[in-house]
Amino acid sequence: MAEKGIDYNMNTLNIRLYSYAATSDVDRMERLLMKMETDPLVTLDWHGYAAAADAFxxxxxxxxxxxxxxxxxxxxNSETRKIGYEHLMTSYAAIGSKHEVYRIWELYKNMVGFYNNGYRCMLSSLLKMDDIDGAEKIVEEWESGNxxxxxxxxxLLIKVxxxxxxxxxxxSYVKKLSEGGKECCPAxxxxxxxxHMNDRMGEAVETLKMAASSASRPGWKFDNSTLAACFEYLKQKGDVEEAHELLILFREREIRLIVVHPQVLELGETGNRMEGIDEVQD
Known part of the structure; x- marks a missing residue:
């Protein structure tokens, strides 16, 4: 810009810095960063360095x-500690620096306080580094104080x-949450x-029923292939009664089956138990 006779200020420099960072042009970004650091009229903030760190x-x-x-x-500073420390935890986890993640976490707890987003960020960071034991301790700490x-x-822990x-x-953990009155339909x-993916179909049917039973509001959507596999499993067992009970449960909870699977239709024809069930052809 200067060579073209265009004056620069903090805004234009930051725009260039973030642009280089966003496009991973680390050579230009590094040269600009060095220029900004040596310019007495320029003041970098934590976010500028964080963006450059992300690019590297x-x-x-x-x-x-x-x-x-x-x-x-x-x-x-005191005004940016919350978001800044959360970003640092995530970034240190990305480079596998567990020590730094825990160090920033202690600063966060002592200087920022108890926030769900802080715990979510710390938990996500530990899980990214496969520290399941540490993640479980963080969840226990959160449960005792939230x-x-x-x-x-x-x-986050259940998914991992x-x-x-x-x-x-x-x-075991989903059951504990459910017994404590928490919304566990997605879990x-x-x-x-x-x-289902592990070919444990008896347990797939059992937990599918638990999911439908715990749906606290209409409109929940379930994995279509899992639904199909569960009904196929019940068909192979010849268990028309359980298939019918599952469909009734879906109706009572106002959960609509987006596709009428052949497995469902065959069960319905065999047992003549499909009357009143509202399925929708995709």
Whole structure:
């Protein structure tokens, strides 16, 4: 800009910095960053360094990422601590620096306070590093102190349990939440799909019924392939009664089947028990 006779200010420099960061043009970004650091008229903030750190992270330059995260932390003040520390936890997790994640977490708790989003951020960071033991401790800490329950926090742990094949842990935790009166329809549905993917169809049917039973409002959507597999399983067993009970439960909870599967129709014809069920052809 200067060589074209165009004056620059903080806004134009920041726009260029963020533009280079967004496009992963780390060479230009680094040169601009050095220029801004040496210019007495320019004041960088924590977010500028954080954006540059993200760009280096995408480029796989982890040492430079860590160096810029340290600079970013030094510029965080009382007004930006919450969002700044949350960003740092996520960024340090991305480079696998568990020590730094825990260090920032202690600062967060001591200087920011108890926020659901902070716990969600810390939990997500630990799970990203496969620290399930640490994640479980964070959830226990959150459970003992939260004033406003947020299902997104336990759901993060449940999803990882399912992805890792820790289905007994997942089921036990969802059951605990359900018995405590929490909305667990999505978690039960995820379990049903995971059981289906692991060819544990008896448990898939069981947890699908739990999902439908816990739906607190109409309109829940379930994985269509899981529904089809569950009805196919019941058809193979010849268990028309259980299939009918499941369909009745869907009707009572105002959960609509988006597709009428052949498995459902065959069960209905066999048992003549489909009357009154509202399915919709896709």
């Amino acid at each position: 992270l995408k480029a796989g330059q982890l040492e430079k990422t860590a160096a810029l995260l340290r600079k970013s932390e030094q510029l965080i 004033k406003f329950f947020n299902i997104q926090i336990p759901n 349990y399912c992805r890792k094949g820790l289905l007994e842990k997942a089921k 039960w549905a995820l379990l049903a799909t995971t059981y």
